[in-house]
Amino acid sequence: MIWTSELLQLSATTFCLIIIAAIFLDLLIGDPIWLPHPVIQIGKLIKYLDRRWNRGNCRVLKGIGLTVTVVVSVFVLTCIVIVVAFMLHPLLAVLLQIYLISTTIAVKGLASAGKNVLKPLEAGNLIEARKQLSMVVGRDTDSLPESEIVRGAVETVAENTVDGITAPLFWAFIGGAPLAMAYRAINTLDSMVGYKNDKYEKFGWASARLDDIANWIPARLTAACMFVASLFIKGSKKQNGWKIVHRDARKHPSPNSGWSEALVAGLLGVQLGGLNYYQGLKSERATMGDRTRPLNRNDIRKTITYMHGGWIVFTAVGMLIMFTMGK
Numbered sequence: 001m002i003w004t005s006e007l008l009q010l011s012a013t014t015f016c017l018i019i020i021a022a023i024f025l026d027l028l029i030g031d032p033i034w035l036p037h038p039v040i041q042i043g044k045l046i047k048y049l050d051r052r053w054n055r056g057n058c059r060v061l062k063g064i065g066l067t068v069t070v071v072v073s074v075f076v077l078t079c080i081v082i083v084v085a086f087m088l089h090p091l092l093a094v095l096l097q098i099y100l101i102s103t104t105i106a107v108k109g110l111a112s113a114g115k116n117v118l119k120p121l122e123a124g125n126l127i128e129a130r131k132q133l134s135m136v137v138g139r140d141t142d143s144l145p146e147s148e149i150v151r152g153a154v155e156t157v158a159e160n161t162v163d164g165i166t167a168p169l170f171w172a173f174i175g176g177a178p179l180a181m182a183y184r185a186i187n188t189l190d191s192m193v194g195y196k197n198d199k200y201e202k203f204g205w206a207s208a209r210l211d212d213i214a215n216w217i218p219a220r221l222t223a224a225c226m227f228v229a230s231l232f233i234k235g236s237k238k239q240n241g242w243k244i245v246h247r248d249a250r251k252h253p254s255p256n257s258g259w260s261e262a263l264v265a266g267l268l269g270v271q272l273g274g275l276n277y278y279q280g281l282k283s284e285r286a287t288m289g290d291r292t293r294p295l296n297r298n299d300i301r302k303t304i305t306y307m308h309g310g311w312i313v314f315t316a317v318g319m320l321i322m323f324t325m326g327k
Helices: 002-007 012-029 038-053 059-088 090-104 107-122 126-134 146-193 205-230 238-251 257-268 298-325
Strands: 272-278 281-288
Touching: 012 090, 012 107, 012 146, 012 298, 038 059, 038 090, 038 146, 059 090, 059 146, 059 205, 090 146, 107 126, 107 146, 107 298, 126 146, 146 205, 146 257, 146 272, 146 298, 205 238, 205 257, 205 298, 238 257, 238 281, 257 272, 257 281, 257 298
Parallel strands: none
Antiparallel strands: 272 281
């Protein structure tokens, strides 16, 4: 939190404690429905502007306007709220940053998403496992066998480690809650309008490209941090993990998602990607990793472990850099 440390007159130690507290707050309560969530309000703003602007000509320019309006508004409003809180009492500003940063990360939510698929699989309930998977992926899940359910869960946890945890932490280290919230606005824009279809191909172009830019560095750092974490995790195919990253990460349709996904495929010694169906339509995606063995339900648990190891190393490195810089 380089610039906010000077603005709010807080030390590097205090800012590191803010980030740690935000992570623990997320681990403790996640995203309870009774607590107001800023991302919901960001989504409402995007929907409102989408209805008004996504029509007629000049869709690309209007999409740029959407992206700039949403991201700048979220950033500026967050800055204002924090400064006002600081003027009332410094502790209030600290607590507010802890809460806001916690809303941008989803450690508990991502782990729960994987576990919610794993539990019914362990109970032999494929119907419930398919239902739980359908809540976190866009692909058709109604007739998936167990191995494909496992693949969907592994891919989801591996891929979303970046935009759900490490990327918002990356931007929080640089700019505190304002930049973390701006990142979450970018990611929400991409998830709502960044589709390659007739409605959003032009209007969502700027949102999708900005999301690619915002995740570019975090995605590669995350793969490195997950690899470091794997050195301490029993049963990891460490050398194979980095080999698969170099060979297959760029095969993913996203310039960023393939890094953590390819690493997990290599560490597990399995193959991810392949054939999916979306609303009955076939979609063939490039594979990552080698099919040295079939996927099994325990791979979900291992992927969650890699996810946790990755964000822990990522956070430790971020704190070390802050202390080294003397901020």
